[in-house]
Amino acid sequence: MPSVLPEGEPVPADGGLPPSASDGAEDRPLGFYLHVPYCATRCGYCDFNTYTASELRGSGGVLASRDTYADVLAEEVRLARKVLGDDPRQVSTVFVGGGTPTLLPAADLGRMLAAVGAEFGLAPDAEVTTEANPESVDPAYLAELRAAGFNRVSFGMQSARRHVLEVLDRTHTPGRPEACVAEARAAGFGHVNLDLIYGTPGESDEDWHASLDAAIGAGPDHVSAYALIVEEGTRLARDIRRGEVPPTDDDVHADRYLIAEERLSAAGYGWYEVSNWATGPAARCRHNELYWTGADWWGAGPGAHSHVGGVRWWNAKHPGAYAQALAEGRSPGVGRELLTGEDRRVERVLLELRLADGCPLEILAEQGAKAAAQAVRDGLLEPGPYAEGRAVLTLRGRLLADAVVRDLVD
Structure with missing residues (x-):
């Protein structure tokens, strides 16, 4: 989730929505985004609402603890049930993002998913995804996730070349994401995504070809490829401003995109969104399609955004402030807008x-x-x-x- 929240009108203490939000709800899918704001280290290019252990130390105390986070988030899911009242829709997609969700025990992610199922019910064909850092999972962890009901996993690969990963401050070992795909398949995951980033300073065409070849060779049914965006306030932006790292280049981004389209298409992946390719309609990320087509989703967690029936709102950013609101029986929402x-x-x-x-x-x-x-x-x-x-x-x-x-x- 982005680290900067927009302005907006206050969210009612009980999180209540205007009656118009339920108009036509039966014709719209309902999804849940569950945000896990913890990371082992902060990547130099990332401006998402995430926190390392040192950043949280002494800031929010036990309320910001990873140990209790699953239970805190489940409280917001129960709040969602109260706010949406007798809305009969089952949840069609759940996406756990971050941060690094897999820093939490698999049982915690399972409890978060179970809370959604208990309050709303999961559709029989529900898509249930978690993001994962390649170094934060192993076969046993993935098997536990699958047993808990997850059926899709997205690994942050970014690049196959060590020097590119170093510029991005990614800590995983080249080759590990590809191994994770095989481990996820062995655990019973039907759908696996690899995320790639192109246009990193110092990346060559050869590096990008190698990353695409490695990703395709691993055999996921979905690949996402994003141009590197240098966000103000990040370590990478400071390094570029000081001249320690060359700036990104729009022409290079365009060339890398064309390479991605050529290689992925030749390997049987079809684009269905500008930055996303899948082996067929069943492999598309249905949760992201829900965003792109204006459906309804509830975003639970610090800084998470929600949209229901033309009402958009966002939660307190800091895990401590987020947990404090729920502990006091208040919505963690800090602003909202009613879309015309x-x-x-x-x-x-x-x-x-x-x-x-x-x-x-x-x-x-x-x-x-x-x-x-x-x-x-x-x-x-x-x-x-x-x-x-x-x-x-x-x-x-x-x-x-x-x-x-x-x-x-x-």
């Missing part, structure tokens, strides 16, 4: 345009529709889908996705 119809239309364009299915032209405003027609002429949108009423990015359009989106939301 126009807000939701714009978000649909922003998110759905990044998908392989694109967004319907009918949701574009007049200027956006004109921009879409021009984008087809410029080779940024596919002409076939456009003729059928959808805006779908071409490969060149994917390279310029942010600019295309800006034009179409007008």
